[in-house]
Each structure stands twice: as structure tokens, then as C-alpha cells.
Amino acid sequence: MDTVTYPDSRVAEFVERHFAPVRLRVKEAKGLAGEYLVSWTPNVVVADDRDRVHYRVEGYLPPDDFIAHLSLGAGKFLLNREEFAGAADRFDEVARRHAGTDAGAEALYWLAVARYKTAHDPAQLRAGWDRLTRAYHDSEWARRAQIPSKA
Amino acid sequence: MPAQAEQIAWDPSLDHGREVAAREGRAVLIDFSAAPE
Numbered sequence A: 001m002d003t004v005t006y007p008d009s010r011v012a013e014f015v016e017r018h019f020a021p022v023r024l025r026v027k028e029a030k031g032l033a034g035e036y037l038v039s040w041t042p043n044v045v046v047a048d049d050r051d052r053v054h055y056r057v058e059g060y061l062p063p064d065d066f067i068a069h070l071s072l073g074a075g076k077f078l079l080n081r082e083e084f085a086g087a088a089d090r091f092d093e094v095a096r097r098h099a100g101t102d103a104g105a106e107a108l109y110w111l112a113v114a115r116y117k118t119a120h121d122p123a124q125l126r127a128g129w130d131r132l133t134r135a136y137h138d139s140e141w142a143r144r145a146q147i148p149s150k151a
Numbered sequence B: 001m002p003a004q005a006e007q008i009a010w011d012p013s014l015d016h017g018r019e020v021a022a023r024e025g026r027a028v029l030i031d032f033s034a035a036p037e
Helices: A009-018 A030-035 A063-080 A084-097 A102-119 A122-135 A140-144 B014-024
Strands: A019-025 A043-047 A053-058 B027-033
Touching (some): A009 A063, A019 B014, A053 A063, A063 A084, A063 A102, A084 A102, A102 A122, A102 A140, A122 A140, B014 B027
Parallel strands (some): A019 B027
Antiparallel strands (some): A043 B027
16 A cells, blocks of 8 residues: 555545544554454454444555545535535435445445435435436346335 | 655654644544664
């Protein structure tokens, strides 16, 4: 991550704009690594000020993919805080900028959820998940959006 | 913008990172690293 991803100016700008970045060496912070269930590195955790984990990135990712997942993490953080409009903005940005990727599919899933939570309208959820299914019909996220009908 | 200004200013203290996050309404991004690469 220090060789390619973190030195990328887009990654640095995104991290500085959206997060309070903290770096811990696992050998020097074994207790915290245990508390955050870090059994492998690289391991990047999106947490709040009360140690609640909202998203996690495990393993190496190149800059574009890493930014997409950080943005999903920022969106999940906002969604869990019930800041639905802000969350929808993050997911919409990932869906547009990272269309065709796994992150893009995940973003459409959560975008539909954020809009549903905003409007309390099931039609928003169905429309969003229909969009996901059309664009990423073979993806796991499209399968997660399927609501089984009774036999 | 100079390249140096775009480096991530990692905080070595989780307690301080939490304080910043609470004050600014942000999430904490914790990078757990094995060792300097």
C-alpha cells in the first residue's frame, strides 16, 4: 500500500477529505489489532469515535479500487448514522465513477437502501435494486437484491 | 499543489484520531500495517 496506493495523490486527497486517518503497526499495537479483529494485513478499518466498525478493506487494492471502497466505507458510516442524504451521495458517486466494478454493484445496492430510508418508500428500494439487477445481473449484489417470492 | 501537500498525515494515536473524528463528524480510518514497507 505504501508503494503505490497511499502515495497516489487521489487517494491522499480522498482520505484527508473524508476521514481522520490513523496508522497503527500491529506489532506495536497488538491489543488494538485484537480488538479490531485484525488477523491479516493490509487491513483498513472504517470506524467511528466509539470503536464501532462500519467497513473494512482487507488485502492490497490499487488506487482506483481503494478509493471506491473507501467511498463505500464513508457511505456506510453515514448510513449507520442515519445521515441518509450524505450516504446516498457517496454511493451515487461510486456507482457513477466505478461503473462495471464490484464496488459499483455494491454502491447501487446501498444507494437504493439509502434512498428508501430517506423516503420510506418501498418503490425506491425496488427501483434501485431493479437498476442493480439490470446493470449487474450476474453479480452477488444483484442476487442479494432478489426478494424470493413465496411458492 | 505541491506533491508533499497530498501525502496522508497519518496520526499515530488512535485516541487523538477518535477526538478529531468526533469533533469533525468524520469516520476514523485505521490502517493496520505489518511494518514499514
